Amino acid sequence: MPSLKDIKTQINSVGSTKKITSAMKMVAASKLRRSQEKAEAARPYSSRLEEMLASLASSASSGEGIIKLLTGTGNDQNYIVLPVSADRGLCGGFNSSINRETFKLVKSLKSDGKNVQIMPVGKKSRDFFNRVMKDQITESFVDLNISNTGYESALKVSNKLQELYFEGKFDKCILVFNKFKSAISQEVTQQQLIPLDISDSSKEENVDDSAAKAIYDYEPDEETILKDLLPKNVSIQIFKVLLESDAGEHGARMAAMDNATRNAGEMIDSLTLKYNRTRQAFITKELIEIISGAESI
Amino acid sequence: MATISFDLVSPENLIFNDEVGMIIVPGKDGDFGVLPGHSKVMSSLRPGRVMVYGEDKNLLKAFFVSGGFAEVNPEKCIVLAESVDEINTIEKPSIEKEIEELSGQETDAAKEQLAIAKAKIVALDSSFYEKI
Numbered sequence: 001m002p003s004l005k006d007i008k009t010q011i012n013s014v015g016s017t018k019k020i021t022s023a024m025k026m027v028a029a030s031k032l033r034r035s036q037e038k039a040e041a042a043r044p045y046s047s048r049l050e051e052m053l054a055s056l057a058s059s060a061s062s063g064e065g066i067i068k069l070l071t072g073t074g075n076d077q078n079y080i081v082l083p084v085s086a087d088r089g090l091c092g093g094f095n096s097s098i099n100r101e102t103f104k105l106v107k108s109l110k111s112d113g114k115n116v117q118i119m120p121v122g123k124k125s126r127d128f129f130n131r132v133m134k135d136q137i138t139e140s141f142v143d144l145n146i147s148n149t150g151y152e153s154a155l156k157v158s159n160k161l162q163e164l165y166f167e168g169k170f171d172k173c174i175l176v177f178n179k180f181k182s183a184i185s186q187e188v189t190q191q192q193l194i195p196l197d198i199s200d201s202s203k204e205e206n207v208d209d210s211a212a213k214a215i216y217d218y219e220p221d222e223e224t225i226l227k228d229l230l231p232k233n234v235s236i237q238i239f240k241v242l243l244e245s246d247a248g249e250h251g252a253r254m255a256a257m258d259n260a261t262r263n264a265g266e267m268i269d270s271l272t273l274k275y276n277r278t279r280q281a282f283i284t285k286e287l288i289e290i291i292s293g294a295e296s297i
Numbered sequence: 298m299a300t301i302s303f304d305l306v307s308p309e310n311l312i313f314n315d316e317v318g319m320i321i322v323p324g325k326d327g328d329f330g331v332l333p334g335h336s337k338v339m340s341s342l343r344p345g346r347v348m349v350y351g352e353d354k355n356l357l358k359a360f361f362v363s364g365g366f367a368e369v370n371p372e373k374c375i376v377l378a379e380s381v382d383e384i385n386t387i388e389k390p391s392i393e394k395e396i397e398e399l400s401g402q403e404t405d406a407a408k409e410q411l412a413i414a415k416a417k418i419v420a421l422d423s424s425f426y427e428k429i
Contacts, residue, residue, distance in 0.1 A: 038309070045306045048375050052339065052368055151308045219340035220325050228341050229366065239308055 004282070007275045011268055018264035024090065025257035032183060032250035035147050039180060039243040046240045049233055053196070056226050067223075069162075069230040072195035073171045078115045080138070080161075080170040081106055082193075083129070084177035084241055085122035086249040087143060092256035094178060094186065094249055095124035101188045102176045106133065117170060121157060121242070138164070146242040154239035161238075162231060165194055177241045178248040184255045186248040193237055196230070299333035300352060304375045305360060312360070312381050318352040320374055321426055322367050328426075331374045338369040344416035346384065347376060348426050356427060359384040361420050363413045384420065392417050 057070060083102035085095045102118070102125065109116050117138045120126040126140040139160060144153040164170060173194040178186040191197075218225055303320050305313035320331045323345030329338075347360045362378035369375075392414050399411040 041310045042308060044304070044311045045308050045377060048304070048306060048368070049366075049377060052366065052377070056339070154308075216337045216339045219329075219338060224325075225339060225341050225366065236308060 004278055007271060007278060011271045014264050014267050018261055021257045021260040021264060025254055025261060028250045028254040028257060032247060032254055035247040035250055038147060039247045042240055042243055046236050049236055053229060053233055069194055069234065070196050075171040078170040079109050080117045080119055080173045082119050082121055082175045083125040084175060084245045085125035087123040089124060090256065091249055091253035094252035097188050098176055098178060099125055099128040105176065146246050151239055154242055155235050158235035158238050162234060175241055177245045180244040180248040183251045186252055193234060301333040302373045303349060305378065305381060307378050307381045317349050318354060319350040321348040322376060331369050334371045335369050340367050342367055344413045346420045361387060361417055387417060387421060389421055
């Protein structure tokens with residue numbers, strides 16, 4: 001049976017853990033608010049860019065050069081996968097779900113006979129893939145610190161990606177990231193970044209007024225605009241994903257730390273109960289000893 | 298008088314969103330003014346000034362954009378800019394310093410930055426469109 005002192009030490013250490021987790025929860029909550037605002041502020045740009053692209057894309061045919069970002073290389077042999085994780089842990093299943101999903105994706109692509117490269121974004125996924133699939137990592141990005149550096153760091157990722165694409169290193173690029181649904185829930189999502197996948201929402205809207213959209217004047221001309229717009233779209237999509245993942249990270253950490261704080265509280269309660277019981281047992285034992293001592297005289 | 302809805306967005310932010318009387322946009326091939334009922338145009342932009350006017354053609358705001366795109370239809374004008382500064386927040390000395398630092402460099406990125414910085418100076422100095 002543990003002594004009273006042992007239990008007391010345990011209570012104290014759980015108590016200080018509780019303090020830490022509840023402080024981390026507060027920090028995450030305030031960071032969450034900020035990064036959520038940023039993610040929302042970025043939304044108008046990307047949605048409008050998508051609209052513009054959707055109306056342009058209908059007129060684009062396959063071609064060489066930058067247009068390949070839209071039409072693809074015509075191959076689908078080489079894949080590159082970008083798992084977007086956080087740089088830091090202690091945020092529940094946030095990072096491990098990304099790693100698991102990416103791992104599954106890579107496995108299934110490989111079993112279809114494709115070549116897969118991995119380009120982890122964030123320390124946690126880099127460390128994971130360094131352990132399990134070291135030979136397939138082409139490049140990794142850590143410490144992007146998106147909430148402070150903003151668009152610049154998204155540009156870094158996107159420039160590298162486009163450089164590799166035009167060298168013909170891969171045909172398709174897939175992002176795996178945590179989509180920010182609400183402060184307490186994130187959803188692991190896969191998004192095809194290159195070639196551009198316009199089959200989602202923007203295209204449906206486009207069907208209704210495609211006749212109206214077709215009569216735009218283009219200045220200087222359609223192709224030049226498309227050439228500017230496509231690389232930008234890649235950067236913006238990455239930027240959006242990084243922001244969402246950042247907001248999701250803080251949300252996940254907040255939830256995880258909230259749980260940890262609650263668990264610590266419960267643990268303290270049960271330890272206190274044990275402490276009191278043990279103390280009572282000692283007192284009773286001592287009483288019995290005194291009484292039986294007195295009786296024997 | 299009729300108004301046109303104008304959005305100025307940068308990747309980080311929605312900077313301006315209101316009903317205005319007229320906008321002058323620095324298109325790649327030259328500045329163009331957008332009035333309510335303008336025909337549909339999609340244009341890429343060069344570094345320059347975006348001027349926003351109220352209903353009675355008084356200048357409301359002047360921005361510097363470093364490039365981007367504009368989409369215009371009869372009811373709405375959207376400018377997607379890469380980076381946006383309000384003209385009166387730009388400090389000339391710091392830009393001149395930037396130009397000095399950049400002028401020696403040979404990389405493409407530096408040259409691009411230099412062009413933008415030079416365009417900023419031009420934008421600061423020019424007084425076109427301030428009164429119409």
